[in-house]
Each structure stands twice: as structure tokens, then as C-alpha cells.
Amino acid sequence: MTKIAHYINGEMVEPVSHRYLDNLDPATGEAYSLVPDGDERDVERAVEAAEKAFPAWSRTPAAQRSAVLLRIADLIEANLERLARAECVDTGKPLRLARSLDIPRAASNFRFFATAILHFHSESHATDHRAINYTLRRPRGIAGLISPWNLPLYLLTWKIAPALATGNTAVAKPSEITPMTAFLLSEICREASLPPGVLNIVHGQGANVGAAITRHPKIGTISFTGGTKTGAEIARSAAPLFKKVALELGGKNPNIIFADARLEEVLPTSLRSSFDNQGQICLSGSRIFVEESAYEGFVERFVSEASRLKVGDPLEPDTDQGALISRAQFDKVMQYISLAREEGGTIRCGGVPADAVSVGERCKGGFFVQPTVITDLKVESRVNREEIFGPVVTITPFKDEEEVVAYANGTDYGLAASLWTENLPRAHRLAERIASGTIWINCWMLRDLRVPFGGMKSSGVGREGGEEALRFFTEPKNVCIQFPPDAPKG
Numbered sequence: 154m155t156k157i158a159h160y161i162n163g164e165m166v167e168p169v170s171h172r173y174l175d176n177l178d179p180a181t182g183e184a185y186s187l188v189p190d191g192d193e194r195d196v197e198r199a200v201e202a203a204e205k206a207f208p209a210w211s212r213t214p215a216a217q218r219s220a221v222l223l224r225i226a227d228l229i230e231a232n233l234e235r236l237a238r239a240e241c242v243d244t245g246k247p248l249r250l251a252r253s254l255d256i257p258r259a260a261s262n263f264r265f266f267a268t269a270i271l272h273f274h275s276e277s278h279a280t281d282h283r284a285i286n287y288t289l290r291r292p293r294g295i296a297g298l299i300s301p302w303n304l305p306l307y308l309l310t311w312k313i314a315p316a317l318a319t320g321n322t323a324v325a326k327p328s329e330i331t332p333m334t335a336f337l338l339s340e341i342c343r344e345a346s347l348p349p350g351v352l353n354i355v356h357g358q359g360a361n362v363g364a365a366i367t368r369h370p371k372i373g374t375i376s377f378t379g380g381t382k383t384g385a386e387i388a389r390s391a392a393p394l395f396k397k398v399a400l401e402l403g404g405k406n407p408n409i410i411f412a413d414a415r416l417e418e419v420l421p422t423s424l425r426s427s428f429d430n431q432g433q434i435c436l437s438g439s440r441i442f443v444e445e446s447a448y449e450g451f452v453e454r455f456v457s458e459a460s461r462l463k464v465g466d467p468l469e470p471d472t473d474q475g476a477l478i479s480r481a482q483f484d485k486v487m488q489y490i491s492l493a494r495e496e497g498g499t500i501r502c503g504g505v506p507a508d509a510v511s512v513g514e515r516c517k518g519g520f521f522v523q524p525t526v527i528t529d530l531k532v533e534s535r536v537n538r539e540e541i542f543g544p545v546v547t548i549t550p551f552k553d554e555e556e557v558v559a560y561a562n563g564t565d566y567g568l569a570a571s572l573w574t575e576n577l578p579r580a581h582r583l584a585e586r587i588a589s590g591t592i593w594i595n596c597w598m599l600r601d602l603r604v605p606f607g608g609m610k611s612s613g614v615g616r617e618g619g620e621e622a623l624r625f626f627t628e629p630k631n632v633c634i635q636f637p638p639d640a641p642k643g
């Protein structure tokens with residue numbers, strides 16, 4: 154059984170405790186590798202290495218940092234098949250998805266920030282004829298990077314790449330449920346000759362390794378992606394230490410469909426926004442709102458297509474939907490489906506675990522749930538307000554713009570919204586009124602790495618992506634130079 158190791162100071166090392174946790178394949182429910190059950194002693198070693206590496210890395214010319222990160226991007230691409238398979242086995246997501254989304258995006262993250270750093274610039278402000286101010290941006294030191302299990306390598310590299318590109322060193326922690334591709338990334342970093350200590354990856358549980366990172370006094374920058382409850386805990390522990398913190402948290406995103414929308418485009422994209430990655434994407438459009446006149450027709454076609462999605466072995470090429478990440482997530486999703494029944498909802502399809510015949514003998518112990526569509530729930534029901542993070546969507550009719558804006562804004566979350574209409578003025582009006590960090594008009598998950606990405610309300614604080622990330626990982630210092638009094642006035 155593969156034994157995963159920490160990556161500290163350029164070496165693959167065992168946890169100080171010598172303790173390991175089972176790492177399960179969610180498609181079979183069986184342990185297939187061992188992940189270090191790290192603790193604060195491992196974090197301490199990683200911080201020492203990151204501290205030692207910082208002076209040289211932060212002074213390494215941007216072009217050289219860029220070259221190392223580009224080598225990492227190349228190696229991710231060269232190992233695409235191996236990484237995609239590892240991500241598929243570790244998460245239960247279809248191999249097809251890991252191959253087309255997760256791993257290519259991890260390579261893009263490195264390539265994007267490796268080149269962005271070559272173009273990064275800062276401001277200057279001329280103060281009348283008296284002085285010039287310029288903003289000096291410097292790396293902040295050691296960054297703590299904590300990521301979740303739903304898009305493991307994709308989200309971890311989305312943090313590592315900008316942190317390192319800007320000259321910081323880092324202590325990163327992948328989810329203990331999905332550590333495998335971070336482990337493989339460590340090997341890639343060694344092969345790419347990333348200097349020792351620049352990136353350190355410590356494995357283990359959130360309460361041990363994650364908490365040790367967030368409270369460590371030498372880690373002044375924390376970039377976290379995960380659940381809202383964990384985000385609140387991190388905010389509490391980081392605040393008294395005045396850390397710079399970015400929190401990318403949960404979502405309960407509206408997918409709003411007006412009667413004038415082109416159904417041929419809405420349907421396939423809405424199926425993806427509902428069920429891709431088993432609905433375990435923070436951006437999933439889990440609340441579908443359809444204008445009254447189009448409601449019945451949409452429900453009928455959507456349910457019919459959702460019922461045809463193939464739930465099965467993630468390694469099979471024709472699988473649309475794989476396994477949920479864990480037994481706990483499976484139980485949580487099934488509990489929400491029961492709650493939907495109690496709250497008066499009608500289960501139009503799914504609502505049950507996938508049957509053993511459809512998933513096959515190899516996967517009979519896996520955590521599979523059929524794509525589930527629920528109607529007739531009140532907008533204010535818990536199922537319509539709380540993040541489920543599974544293959545479960547609700548569909549609700551709406552009368553007009555006013556009503557759907559209230560519906561869309563009727564949760565504590567504000568991460569992303571999709572809006573389908575051919576009426577451009579209406580699209581602009583709604584984009585302004587919906588409280589959400591991203592608004593997609595006539596699309597979903599169309600990502601440009603330059604744009605600000607993040608949430609409002611309980612979906613988080615701060616933005617990632619492009620300039621926002623480069624700014625987050627640097628400290629702006631204003632330098633004010635007064636002109637000599639005898640300087641000629643222009």
C-alpha cells in the first residue's frame with residue numbers, strides 16, 4: 154500500500170509521530186493508501202524550512218522563479234494521465250473529468266502565475282509638484298495554504314502558484330481525504346529543481362495540521378478554501394495575530410432561467426452545473442429558479458435528462474457521475490434528501506443510492522447517490538438555504554424579476570449565480586442586484602484566470618485570481634520622496 158510522505162525542505166519525510174491514517178477510494182469504500190497523520194511538530198519543521206528558504210527565494214529574479222514554475226507546469230502536463238488517474242481514485246470523480254478539468258487546470262495555474270509575475274507592476278502617485286509616491290510590493294514571507302477535497306490539485310495549485318511566483322515560501326496542507334495528487338506534486342517539484350523549503354506540504358487532519366498552520370506566529374498569510382464553519386474557526390484563530398487572510402467558502406448558488414432563454418443551451422449546462430463532480434463544486438447551481446411560464450416544460454425535460462445520467466465506476470469512460478467523497482458526505486446527502494421529504498418536497502428523480510448493478514461489482518461498497526431533482530419546496534426551506542454539496546438540486550418557479558432577486562439573495566451565501574435570458578438590459582439589472590462574487594450570464598464555469606474570484610456574505614472574504622492574488626501575496630509599502638525645495642517647478 155502506498156505510504157504518502159510529507160514534503161519538507163525538499164525531502165520526502167515521515168511524520169514525526171510515525172502515525173498514518175487510512176486513505177479510502179470512495180468508489181470502493183476501501184483503504185488503498187496511507188496518509189501521514191501529521192501534527193504541529195511536522196508543521197514546525199516545515200516552517201523552519203520555509204523560513205530558511207525565504208531570503209534566497211524572495212530575492213531570486215522573477216524570470217528564474219517563473220522558469221521553475223513553468224517546469225512544474227510542463228511536468229504536470231507530462232504526467233497528466235498518472236495524475237488524472239490518481240485524482241479519480243482518490244476522489245471518486247470520473248476519470249474523464251480529472252483528465253479534462255482538474256489536472257489541465259493545475260498546469261494552467263502554474264503557467265498563468267509563472268507568466269503573470271513577469272508583467273506584475275505597481276503604482277506611483279505624483280503629489281502635485283512636491284513629491285512622488287511609489288508602491289513597493291514585496292513578498293510577505295511564509296504563506297499557509299489550506300485546501301479542500303473536491304478539486305484537490307486544482308485548488309491547491311491555485312494557491313501555491315501565486316504564493317511562490319510572488320517570492321513567498323509556503324507551508325501547504327491538502328485535505329487529509331484527498332492527499333494523493335499533492336504527494337505526486339511533491340515529486341514533480343523535486344524533479345523541477347524547486348529549491349528546498351520553498352514549498353512544503355504537510356499532510357494530516359484539519360484540527361491538527363490545519364490549526365497548527367493558522368495559529369503559527371511565523372505564518373503571516375493564510376489562504377484557505379473549504380467550508381464556512383472551518384473558515385469561521387480560522388478567522389477566529391488568525392485575527393488576534395493580525396494575519397492577512399483570504400477565505401473561499403461554501404455556496405448555495407442560484408441558476409436562474411427566464412422563459413426567453415435558449416433551452417437547448419440551458420439544459421446541458423444546467424445538468425453540468427447540477428451534477429458535475431457529483432454536485433461537489435462550490436460553484437454548483439444547486440437552486441434552479443425557472444420563470445413560471447417555462448417551469449413545467451423545463452422540469453419535465455430536466456428530470457428526464459438527469460435520470461439518464463450514468464452513475465458508475467469512475468474509471469469507466471462512459472461514467473457521468475462517480476462516487477461521493479466519503480461515507481460522511483454520503484450520509485449527509487441522504488439526510489438532506491429525507492429532510493426535503495419532511496419539508497414537503499417532491500423527489501422527481503433519484504433520492505436513493507445508486508444500485509449495485511449500475512455501479513458494478515468493483516464499486517459495490519462505494520458512496521454513490523443517484524442524481525436527485527426536488528420540486529415543491531418553499532424557498533425558505535432548509536434544503537433550499539443550506540449547502541448540501543452533493544448531486545441534489547431543487548427547482549422552484551418564479552413570477553418576475555423582483556421575486557427571483559429576493560429568492561437568489563435568500564441564503565447566507567453569495568458565491569456564484571447563473572442567469573439565462575436573451576434580454577440584455579434585464580441581465581445587467583440582475584447582475585447588479587444579486588449578491589454574489591461571480592455572475593455568469595448564459596453560461597456556467599466559464600473561467601478566466603485573470604478575473605477576481607471569491608464570495609460575498611458567508612461565501613468568504615477576499616478574492617483570488619489574476620492581480621488580486623498577486624496583490625494578496627505581496628505587502629504594499631508606500632515610499633514617498635519629496636522633491637528638493639530648489640527643484641525647478643514644471
Ligand code: NAD
Nearest residue numbers: 300301302327328359363364379380383401402403404435
Ligand atoms: P473543510 O472546511 O472541512 O476542510 C477544508 C480544509 O481545511 C481541509 O484541508 C481540512 O483538513 C482543513 N481544516 C479543517 N479544520 C480545520 C481547522 N480547524 N483549521 C485549519 N484547517 C482545517 O472543507 P471540505 O469539506 O474539505 O470542503 C468542502 C467545502 O469547501 C464546501 O463547503 C465547499 O463549498 C467549499 N469550497 C469552496 C470553494 C471556493 O472557492 N469558495 C471551492 C471549493 C470548495
